[in-house]
Amino acid sequence: MVIAVGLKNDYHKIPGLKRLLDDPVSPVSTIYSPDYCSKCWCNLQHFQGGHAVFTFPKQAGKCSGAAQKIMYLAHDYWTRKKIQHCTSISYATAAQALFGVPKYAASLVKVAQQRDIAVNYSLELVEVTPKHAVFTGCGDQTTTLPYKLLHVTPPMSPPACLSTSDLVSDGYLSVDKHTLQHVRYPDVFGLGDCTSTPNSKTAAAAAVQSSVVSRNVVSKLNGRQLSARYSGYGACPILTSYKGGIIAEFEYDKKICETFPFDQSKESRLCYYLQKNIFPILYWEGIVKGKWSGPAVLRKIFHPFGK
Numbered sequence: 001m002v003i004a005v006g007l008k009n010d011y012h013k014i015p016g017l018k019r020l021l022d023d024p025v026s027p028v029s030t031i032y033s034p035d036y037c038s039k040c041w042c043n044l045q046h047f048q049g050g051h052a053v054f055t056f057p058k059q060a061g062k063c064s065g066a067a068q069k070i071m072y073l074a075h076d077y078w079t080r081k082k083i084q085h086c087t088s089i090s091y092a093t094a095a096q097a098l099f100g101v102p103k104y105a106a107s108l109v110k111v112a113q114q115r116d117i118a119v120n121y122s123l124e125l126v127e128v129t130p131k132h133a134v135f136t137g138c139g140d141q142t143t144t145l146p147y148k149l150l151h152v153t154p155p156m157s158p159p160a161c162l163s164t165s166d167l168v169s170d171g172y173l174s175v176d177k178h179t180l181q182h183v184r185y186p187d188v189f190g191l192g193d194c195t196s197t198p199n200s201k202t203a204a205a206a207a208v209q210s211s212v213v214s215r216n217v218v219s220k221l222n223g224r225q226l227s228a229r230y231s232g233y234g235a236c237p238i239l240t241s242y243k244g245g246i247i248a249e250f251e252y253d254k255k256i257c258e259t260f261p262f263d264q265s266k267e268s269r270l271c272y273y274l275q276k277n278i279f280p281i282l283y284w285e286g287i288v289k290g291k292w293s294g295p296a297v298l299r300k301i302f303h304p305f306g307k
């Protein structure tokens with residue numbers, strides 16, 4: 001059995017959030033669900049200035065970079081609309097850094113600074129009211145930020161079909177981080193966001209994992225050793241404006257694993273065009289159809305002698 005049931009959004013963990021998400025006139029939205037993406041775009045368009053707050057939870061879920069992409073795009077959009085002079089943007093993250101890999105965190109800190117975005121670390125969203133976002137910080141202290149626009153990255157967890165089964169430990173499908181075989185049930189394999197593997201939860205990771213799982217399932221069925229190993233590869237393309245972006249690529253233990261022959265942590269137009277024009281084809285024609293199992297071949301072409 002191969003399990004890949006993804007993650008669900010746990011809106012209920014933040015009192016007030018679901019009601020405001022469902023209220024069509026509230027300025028609260030999230031791009032982490034197709035149910036609220038259109039509302040998010042509407043809110044960005046109707047924003048007339050004031051304090052815009054973007055949040056990121058302690059329990060990181062799928063594509064943690066998306067929480068920032070939407071903020072940088074909003075910043076650029078409002079700059080083009082010439083309302084940046086009456087706009088302030090805060091990014092409130094429960095994490096201690098802007099990104100889990102220091103090389104990319106350093107780059108994103110610069111991006112935020114250049115755009116005058118106030119980054120507040122160790123702030124976890126715990127309640128939303130119609131005008132305020134309430135956070136807990138270090139200790140018992142709470143911080144309240146007023147907002148005119150709020151974008152929430154909700155906490156996430158695997159769906160109940162998985163979390164209520166004995167296949168999980170700490171809430172996630174418990175698999176070996178290299179073979180992706182279940183740690184207790186050898187006939188069970190897992191991939192994607194729902195597993196316990198300590199990689200960045202992205203489609204890029206799931207694509208590489210699917211190739212590892214398919215090879216290991218064949219080995220298991222034929223009584224052979226499981227030889228395919230997942231290195232922890234994940235990629236997080238982050239648009240930083242309507243003309244720039246970076247592409248984070250890394251493996252377990254924050255090991256950098258860039259594909260292209262340039263520094264992908266530096267904002268560039270090329271990264272933007274790759275994300276806008278090439279990656280959607282890769283996602284829809286390659287990953288979803290099971291034809292793309294990661295950029296390893298490309299990396300070998302660009303770096304024939306290794307990095």
Ligand SMILES: Cc1cc2nc3c(=O)[nH]c(=O)nc-3n(C[C@H](O)[C@H](O)[C@H](O)COP(=O)(O)OP(=O)(O)OC[C@H]3O[C@@H](n4cnc5c(N)ncnc54)[C@H](O)[C@@H]3O)c2cc1C
Nearest residue numbers: 005006007031032062063066161192193201202203204206
């Ligand atoms: C806003 C946003 C931007 C992102 N940007 C990127 C990006 O640029 N690059 C990137 O690589 N990744 C990105 N991601 C992350 C990427 O979408 C996920 O990591 C990827 O979809 C995970 O794949 P998955 O198959 O594990 O889970 P999912 O894609 O969530 O698929 C799980 C499927 O299982 C189904 N399911 C659940 N329960 C059951 C059940 N009991 N029985 C049968 N089926 C069930 C669900 O309905 C769902 O269809 C982004 C995510 C978001 C939300």
